[in-house]
Amino acid sequence: MPKKLSNPWWLWPNILSLDAPFVALSWQWLLHRSFDIPLPFRLQATLGIAVWIIYVLDRCLDVWKENADTLSTARHRFYRQYWFPMLALAVLTGSVMLWLARFHLHPIMFTSGIGLGVLILGYLMLVQRFTRIFHLTGLKEASVGILFAIGVTLNLWIKLPLKSWGFHLAFIAFAILCTLNCLLIHGWELTSRPRQTAWLRWTLTLLPLLFLILMRDRLPLALCFGFSSLGLALLGWTGWRLDASLRRVLVDAVLLTPLLFIER
Numbered sequence: 001m002p003k004k005l006s007n008p009w010w011l012w013p014n015i016l017s018l019d020a021p022f023v024a025l026s027w028q029w030l031l032h033r034s035f036d037i038p039l040p041f042r043l044q045a046t047l048g049i050a051v052w053i054i055y056v057l058d059r060c061l062d063v064w065k066e067n068a069d070t071l072s073t074a075r076h077r078f079y080r081q082y083w084f085p086m087l088a089l090a091v092l093t094g095s096v097m098l099w100l101a102r103f104h105l106h107p108i109m110f111t112s113g114i115g116l117g118v119l120i121l122g123y124l125m126l127v128q129r130f131t132r133i134f135h136l137t138g139l140k141e142a143s144v145g146i147l148f149a150i151g152v153t154l155n156l157w158i159k160l161p162l163k164s165w166g167f168h169l170a171f172i173a174f175a176i177l178c179t180l181n182c183l184l185i186h187g188w189e190l191t192s193r194p195r196q197t198a199w200l201r202w203t204l205t206l207l208p209l210l211f212l213i214l215m216r217d218r219l220p221l222a223l224c225f226g227f228s229s230l231g232l233a234l235l236g237w238t239g240w241r242l243d244a245s246l247r248r249v250l251v252d253a254v255l256l257t258p259l260l261f262i263e264r
Helices: 009-015 019-034 041-063 074-081 083-104 107-129 131-137 139-159 165-190 194-214 219-241 244-253 257-261
Strands: none
Touching: 009 019, 009 074, 009 244, 019 041, 019 139, 019 165, 019 219, 019 244, 019 257, 041 074, 041 083, 041 107, 041 139, 074 083, 083 107, 107 131, 107 139, 131 139, 139 165, 165 194, 165 219, 165 244, 194 219, 219 244, 219 257
16 A cells, blocks of 8 residues: 655645746746846746646656655655656646647747657656666766756747857856756765765855856846855755755755846
């Protein structure tokens, strides 16, 4: 019999895969604002729903053959117990989203989104086929960071000039930030011994200064990158002492720094 789910309220956004869409939407807003590109609500809705669907599919694939008693995290135990209804909800939601996007998004944006979706599905299949290689090499975390950054900035790639070097720098910085977030989580899941992720902690410690220097002409963007990487660095140095569920929530919460700059 599966164990009865009993989790604190603050953990449920992570369990239900709602944390990643919030991170994606906050950075989508900040990046569009920083480069003076309009952001219609339909693009925000499409991104938020798409990110949620992808994370649900990924977690369903991770656990559908596993025994609930062998899973170490609350989110994986939840998806093992309810993988079929969550998968069905994701497929239904995705079908409705595609139908609406077909008629409400610009054709170039729609086609680009479909292409990215195919790329992500290919990644999910490769991870399932070569799980050990992806996990041991850090390839999974790097892939997630890059694909996440592409999804958040897809409209900017279409709208901005090809030689928009400031945007290219921001994209690279965001992809690095997302990758380091994933690597930190992966490091915690592999071991609780802090010395094994020392290089990662030092990288995160030095990044805020680098972001401030390279992006000083776009101060809100530089501060968000700096504050988020500083938050990850603090968790990298002290997170192994925290409850596993709490640090898993905090590691995504520190990426919500764009909310500091939303006009009231």
